Amino acid sequence: xxxxxIPTYNEAKNIKATIQTLxxxxxxxxxxxxxxxxxxxxxxxxxxxxxxxxxxxxxxxKGRSAQxxxxxxxxxxxxxxxxxxDTIPPKNFTKDIVNLIEQGYGAVALCYxxxxxxxx
Numbered sequence: 001x002x003x004x005x006i007p008t009y010n011e012a013k014n015i016k017a018t019i020q021t022l023x024x025x026x027x028x029x030x031x032x033x034x035x036x037x038x039x040x041x042x043x044x045x046x047x048x049x050x051x052x053x054x055x056x057x058x059x060x061x062k063g064r065s066a067q068x069x070x071x072x073x074x075x076x077x078x079x080x081x082x083x084x085x086d087t088i089p090p091k092n093f094t095k096d097i098v099n100l101i102e103q104g105y106g107a108v109a110l111c112y113x114x115x116x117x118x119x120x
Contacts, residue, residue, distance in 0.1 A: 001030050002094055003077030007059075007067035009039040011085035012048055019052045021088045030094035037071030039063065045085075 004022055008015060019034060034054040038046055039062035049056050059070040072080050079097060083089065090096075 001032050001077055002079045002081055002097065003072075003075035004031055004034045004081045004083055005037060005068060005071035005075060006035070006083050006085050007037045007039065007064050007071065008041060008045050008049070008085045009062065009067075010041045010043045010045060012041070012043040012045045014086040015045055016048050016052060018083070018085055018088060019049065019054055022083075025089055025091045026094045027092050028095050028098075030098060032077040033075065035071045035075055037067040037074075039067050 006015075006018065015036070022031065022034060036046070036049040036054055036056045037059050038049075038056060039059055046056050046058075055074070057070060057074050059067040061067075061070070068082055071082075079101060081094075081097060
């Protein structure tokens with residue numbers, strides 16, 4: 001149902017944890033695929049992602065928007081969720097997305113707001 005699309009460039013230090021946490025936080029098994037749309041990384045981003053069993057595509061053009069578009073072109077899900085390689089969505093994020101779509105918030109951009117509380 002959901003294609004998670006992650007544009008990457010030299011994200012070897014983050015990508016494994018992001019992929020693993022995506023799977024853990026998809027408690028309703030709504031992720032159909034995770035696509036890494038890489039911008040020709042020079043580190044181990046691609047091999048790490050492949051070792052996690054996700055689909056990796058190398059974008060013919062480098063740059064976040066070009067890579068996101070290329071990832072979307074290769075996606076098979078009904079819902080596209082774009083994510084930075086160093087971002088961890090909350091538990092049940094997939095259920096939240098589907099619930100909003102079912103409520104009629106179809107073709108809109110959705111995001112989670114991270115609030116940091118600093119104690120004094």
